[in-house]
Amino acid sequence: MEYLMNPTPIKKKFITPGVVVLLILALNAMVFLAIRFFFGIGSMTNLDNQHPWGIWIAIDVACGVALAAGGFTSAALGHIIHKEEFKVILRPALITAMLGYTFVAIGVFVDLGRYYFIWHPLIFWNGTSPLFEVGLCVMIYATVLYIEFLPIVTERFIGHVNLKGRLSFLNVPLDAILRFLDRGLSKTMFVFIIAGVVLSTLHQSSLGTLMVIAGPKMHPLWQTPVLPLLFLISAIAVGFPMIIFESLLASRSLGLKPEMKVLSNLGRMVGPLLVIYLAIKIIDMAIRGTYVYLTEINTASVMFMLEVVLGVIIPLRMFFSEKVLNSRLLLFIAASLVVFGVFLNRINNFLVAYTPPYALNKYFPSIGEISVTIGFIAILVLLYRVIVMFFPVISIPDKKLMPKTKYAIRGEEK
């Protein structure tokens, strides 16, 4: 078997103007976080007794989980259905999911009133609570993702453990541990891969069940017993667009030529998924008669239309067009629209649709809340950059294995 593409650490300068901006955003978040931990959640958020959940739950957690779905959809495609051609996207998708879930956990941690009891769901169980299920699944899945990441670590360090000075005596045992891990993992990895997919389908759908219990407090345009199904399908549908989105962004930022053929083949699967999603949504609306709420013009109906038209219908049409699938720019736009649509859908479900009965004011996130959310995203992007520069994640053509003239798929490395 011949490897054309080989995961390799990307050699590039770490500090760029973009990185500096991200660092500043991250620092800004730290300032507000300090206020939150010293003076309580009320001191820097716009949350109150009527609006217990804000963007930290809607964006950091709900959007975070949904947009990290590329991890399990790509694992299902690459490892379980075993399509060799998609091998190059597996590691970047895994890293995104791993970082995504890490930040979901941190987002929850920050939002919890008693963050130091975040481990309580492990021992105090409540089977009727969808939040309990989401919590437990996310904890286990995050662990599974780290286990799936381990082979990348062993690959990077086996035969390269080279501690200097006083710690040098650890070199041999560390290398042995890595080799032991590597052997054990290669035998059992399939369990973790399947578990990852099962856990994902469970908590992606249960995230939709979360708001069902709010009953009439949620706008009828979104409140429906099929929410778990809609959440699951939209998560599956956003998985590949998210991979396309970040793959194109990363190759731009790291100066690599994107793997267009793989990406457009990924894109080909998005259209049908969006059709299924839209069909369920429309049938559900027809059965419950909620389309009547679209005849009035208010925040809810406008947000709903934005979500469905921009996030589902337009990209649906785009993903069925060969021209879009083969154009880097158009594919990027189509993928971005789906990502935006799911982002908006989660915000709509958790914030816009939530209309508590005695609210005196509408909830809008405070500067502190926005700063923390943006800061977390900045740190996530920075960590992604660090990892792809340090670990073999992104596949680039391996010159040792590939005659240049025959397989000129990618451009020159800088």
Next chain:
Amino acid sequence: MGFQNRRDFFKTSLLLTAGITGISSKKNKAASLDGPSENRMGVLVDTTVCIGCRSCEWACKTTHGLPTKPIDSYLDRSVYDKKRRPDEHALTVVNEYDNPNNPLLPTDVKVQCMHCEEPACVSACIVGAFTKHPEGAVTWDTDKCIGCRYCMVACPFQVPSFEYSKAVQPKIMKCDFCFERTKEGKLPACVEVCPTEALTYGNRNELIEIAKQRIKRQPDKYYNHILGEAEIGGTSWLYLAGQDFGKLDFPKLGRDPAPGVTEAIQHGIFSYFIPPIALFALLGSVMWINRSKNNGEEK
């Protein structure tokens, strides 16, 4: 990623299935809730009798150790200019509404946790920090709570409140039906202090009978509805009023218990863990078939 042989695959899958089944039996036990009991207690609030003296607010704060002004200050009726909600500083509040039947006698409505028969908070809480006691009270356990505030999202009456200003050990605050007092045979503080007997503490079934009799005896005085008898599966606290409850800021709720749909979905997905295990097995077989197919082609 590594390639296991078939024996490994089989062995590991078996172990995992056994493990998950073990967890599932435990989980299903934890999920069971107590059914309604015959000797469940409640309070009947007759808003047509309430004079809005707010003694109940004072008694509640005193009993629960919340800071309060002296009782004399409660005579000031200017607080009624604004509608208030129970919060972390006051577990119960009284609001005043115009009375269309008699403009000189406004309607005063005491608000607190309704102590639902099938409480959304108990069902929703991630760590099971809420308990519905057989006697009626819904209480909150500070030792379990992690401060996620999902109870506040779930509550159909929007009652639980959260101590947002506390950095450490913020509490979920709501009426606890004076659980400690009633255990000792005392009345809830608000019921005990009420000078006009607008609040009646007693067996919930008997309270419903009393309420029905009052409506029957004075059909002109009462709006023909006992709020809390059937709403969202019933509540321990019951209300009588002289006018439509919608005008008194009660939310419009159906008869189905709030946690009904969610629990149906959850139990559907997790019935004895069969669906997740089945999915695991299905994906495992797909993986096995595709992998051996690929290996065969390569060899």
